[in-house]
Amino acid sequence: MADPMRIRAKVEGDKTVVRVLMSHEMETGQRKDSAGKVIPAHFIQQVTATHNGKTVLSAQWGPAISKNPYLQFQFSGAKAGDKLQVTWIDNKGDKRTDEAAIAQ
């Protein structure tokens, strides 16, 4: 199981700004190791953020997202104390979900 994500969600005016830092190799499948063997691709393919069960952002990613991916977006309709969940799934089927409370 991969390391937890760091999720910051903060109310700013009438919006909630979300910043997520994930922990993932994001191996492209283009690189070779010292023996000249191709290192197999290993990267996050799908990301979903939900607030009160409603999807507020979903994404499909390719291997060209940087290692330890960063994501920022903002949405309306949440208040401080609400929970925000983020889930990712990678190309090997590994999966991770983390949750954060929205800060004032």
Added chain:
Amino acid sequence: MKQFNAQRREALKAGSATAIFGLFVSAGLVSPSHAQGAWNQAAFSAKGIADVVKGLGGSAPTPTKDVSWGSTPEIAENGAVVPVAVESKIPKTESISILVEKNPSSLTASFTIPDGTDPMVSTRVKMGETSMVHALIKADGKFHIASREIKVTLGGCGG
């Protein structure tokens, strides 16, 4: 004898009903638990902008200036971590995709923007070399594209 036959029929009926019930159960078991849309293999393996647009279900995007690139740099020192921010000012934006033209696969990320979420995302991408970077916006069912060049210097060697 007649009565025995009737009983046999009942037994057969009951048996087949059980079989059908079993089918329902197994059908329930094999139904996909991950109901999310599958990863778009075609779009992510496409070469060139036109093929990516096709993979995402569109054709011939209209050039637009209604995209702000936020803090996206014009010159990136490190191609492994290039911050890219895209904000669409096109009404009814449904999705934002980021394409790096000269990468082995141009499509880097595709974000779906539901109602209530602002049409702006920022992330970090890898770039093999200096390239045009495109923001492909789907709004009200139509595709729009905005482009800018990001130069990658890779350690200041003037690459």
